[in-house]
Amino acid sequence: MRKESLARYFYKMLFTQLIILIAFPLSSTGGTWTYNGSEGEHHWSKHYPYCGGAFQSPINFQPELLRYDPDLLPVQVHNYNLSSKEQLTFSNNGHSVQLSLPSHMHLSSLPDQYTAAQLHFHWGSPHMLAGSEHTVSGRQFPAEMHVVHFNSGKYPSISIAADKADGLAVLGVFIEVGEFNPAFDRFLKFVKGIKYRDQKVQVPAFNIQELLPAHLEQYYRYDGSLTTPPCYPSVLWTVFRMPVTISLTQYKALATGLFSSLAQESVPVPLHRNYRKPQLTDNRVVLVSFQEVRGQHGRHLVASPLQRRQIIQQLLMGDLSDVMDESLHHLLPKLARKPWVAKKRKTNQRYQHWSQITEKKQRNQMPNPTGKTPSVWKTVHISPCWQKYGINEDSLSYTHLKNNVTLQLGRHHTDIQVVKALRKAVFPELNLRSYLNCKSDLDLQTIRCLLRTRPTDEATELDQALTKASQRQKLKPMAENRGPALTKLTGQTSVTIHKNAHNMVPANLKEHATEWED
Incomplete structure (x- = not known):
């Protein structure tokens, strides 16, 4: 009986680990979703029903949604200044380029401690400088960077935290085309090594804070979701008000030099316009840490x-x-x-x-x-x-x-x-x-x-x-x-x-290996 109990326990644990690996693969292998076409965002809810659900991201930061909150503290980042002796993995997962981040990087200005996991980008096309996911009064920036953190105060890993209501915190950074940015060049110069999906290279670490705006005290904050499948509504969003700039050459390195297809595929598929369109607000408001000079964002909250x-x-x-x-x-x-x-x-x-x-x-x-x-x-x-x-x-x-x-x-x-x-x-x-x-x-x-x-x-x-x-x-x-x-x-x-307010595109639910980026 003892041996039988041990055997049952072993198979139960093996089955549990198998489920975890299916839901959160250790390496990105692409998925059954794209941004356009038959597997585009209007069809995501076919396999990922939360994508047609509540509290979805991104959203448009329109004036009537904004509520000034004088108690919002500046974003506090820790251990972002990495040693060049460390190595970061720079990869192409078929949906974006992603830079791995070490676990000693974290945020401390939130109720729990959130540990960094990775950062990635969304951008437009070579001929369209409009690729950010969040928009400001309808304005779309050329690109947007997301620095993803998980609630390490409550959960042991990002895989476990990702589908919890308070599991993730993401820093969003708008990107303009302007002056050359040496911080971005630390990894963009390696883009040629990850032209195709599933390719990855090692790059020397650097000061990640140099990728962020100078003013970390001015931002938008709201409750939202992953902007990619499975679209769990588990993200506390902090999107900085001030953009950073990269040169047109640096922008085109993203918009023209990458493919969402594998290297062995005969017809390469360009990787661009990888952004989700704005979603319904679902009665949400957006807290802002700044007041406009003209007082447009200075209205008080409806109730404390x-x-x-x-x-x-x-x-x-x-x-x-x-x-x-x-x-x-x-x-x-x-x-x-x-x-x-x-x-x-x-x-x-x-x-x-x-x-x-x-x-x-x-x-x-x-x-x-x-x-x-x-x-x-x-x-x-x-x-x-x-x-x-x-x-x-x-x-x-x-x-x-x-x-x-x-x-x-x-x-x-x-x-x-x-x-x-x-x-x-x-x-x-x-x-x-x-x-x-x-x-x-x-x-x-x-x-x-x-x-x-x-x-x-x-x-x-x-x-x-x-x-x-x-x-x-x-x-x-x-x-x-x-x-x-x-x-x-x-x-x-x-x-x-x-008509599509509650579900943008309903479709059949099927189980698939889960891949998420935000």
């Missing part, structure tokens, strides 16, 4: 962290008539406040007092000795929507959730069913977490998830009132909501975008 927690607690345990009477504009700030009669009305002095409390006093009332954000669902004492799929909080991973959703849908499920089920399962959790951290407005779907814990007449009345308010508010054209240049970038009309 303390106010937001109080609103959630009010929904869960408080008098809902107070919410209906005083705080409808806090719950759905994008809706115009409409007068309506509640069954019960009371004067609540706390809501009137909120506006008089300063941000500093609010922070002093919320001591947090660990400096870490507590679990959202444990804080508000409710069960997340994904628990019905047999997932508990300690074992939540987007990979596990996808497998359980697929299993419960049965053999003959459709692609759109998988995409919608996953979105329905993860969106309230993402929205609530982001809302409490001031990076989203509270969505009606999340409010309903909270109200389900209170099967009362007042909860039903509030649900109905919010629904009516939402229906009365005419939807703005999606192109306007997502930025003036987005329709041009995606090639879709506002009507088409609205």
